[in-house]
Amino acid sequence: MKLKMYQIDAFAERVFSGNPAAVCVLDFWLKDAVMQQIAAENNLAETAFVVKNNNQYDIRWFTPEIEVDLCGHATLATAFVLFTYYIPNEKNIAFFSSRSGSLWVEKEDEGYLTLNFPVDDLALCNPMPKLYEALGSTPEHIFKGKTDYLLVYKNQDEIIQISPNFFLLNQVEARGIIVTAKGEDVDFVSRFFAPQAGINEDPVTGSAHTSLTPYWSKILGKDRLTAKQLSKRGGELICENLGERIKIKGKAVSYLIGEIEV
Template sequence: MKTLQLFQINAFASSLFKGNPAAVCVLDSWLNEQTMQDIAMENNLAETAFVVKREEDYHIRWFTPEVEVDLCGHATLAAAWVLFHRYGHEAEIIHLHSDRSGPLSVKKEDSGELTLDFPVDTLEEVGPVSAISEALGKEPLKVFRGKTDYLLIYENEQEIIEIVPNFFLLDRVDARGVIVTAPGKEVDFVSRFFAPKCGVPEDPVTGSAHTSLTPYWAKVLGKADLKARQLSKRGGSLRCRLRGERVWISGSAVPYLKGEITL
């Protein structure tokens, strides 16, 4: 019998029951892939992050209840919080590596926020995707395709709030997920993120989506430092900064629980 420590952290949140909950397991060595997928399925959260210490950095992988994904912002933020506050990481920056997304890092700010340093997504404008428009019930102004997601641009915040997706239809779209976004009333831009194909109908706050959102809105608004809000039921706030080919995404994290997994 083997026990593993598990932490559940609310990322991009300033209080409990807000932001995006992620599970974090810091391992001595990798479990087999099926076991990690089974743990993520059992946790039934948008993402479970698994972390293994290497000589100079940490190796990180992310699993939804159904699949392993290339990049996850909120679970990386959660993992960094655990390494800083429960495993005694002393330096102000945690360096991580993903086989799917390359070098990543998280910096502890004096404000208490954590800042992700992620690679920028490359967007290509495409024509309307009828399956997505039908699933969302609203025709966007523009559609872009990134590495893993579609990005749909709408006119205003109210349109984003009013979207009621048909997840059965959206599940047929060949992409990790669909980001919808518009200018915000009190922030620079707002968004929502739908990923039923990954077992996450609507993600509460999606750090990785902001690697697509940030370069788009930085160009449209003519500024590199942006404030963002994800308009899910739980909601979450992010500060996004475009720095060349990297995006800095900052937010707070709040611990919810510590437990043990018995294998």
């Protein structure tokens, strides 16, 4: 069976930046094992699979190792593919995930796409010396969300200097570790490490901003925020706190259109 596959750089205005994701638009669901094998073969942070279901699209996301509950950049990439190649006259897409519920993407002016996601609930944690050892630094505060830890540091330079021991970090039971601080030229900066999901450092993590946005909105006293993920490829996002949900805005560009055989 031949399948068309797209590779999209999400949260990017040019290729070779942002976060690459593969997208497969299917007529019907493949076996879970096959989708996991495709994601492993792609060896990207995320491969998204989507099937049209009446007036919405059902969506699932796989890293090279596991299926995850939510992925922002691969949802943005999927919306870009659908808007560009399948439904160019539409302005809104409704997605549904059995793990995360209803998600929406809106096509705006100047090439922007805006995700509408549920917020993450954060709970303050006791200090975690083993996690701090793995990161080589101690944060001011640590929180636990649904799947990730959020560590808050004093300044942007501390975020840049973090050099994790991924062997130790892989022993922390969490999808990922978010490190963040107030930004110098944006409202806040972050990095995201997810060795248990097969990704040492993710370039740009939309889903992490479901934790970051409500936190920084409260700290900075504003609902509209600018953000930058300080990975090697880098990525910029515009976030808005809506209370129970958030908006995450970015652009995407097409890198590859191909065909795979399974």
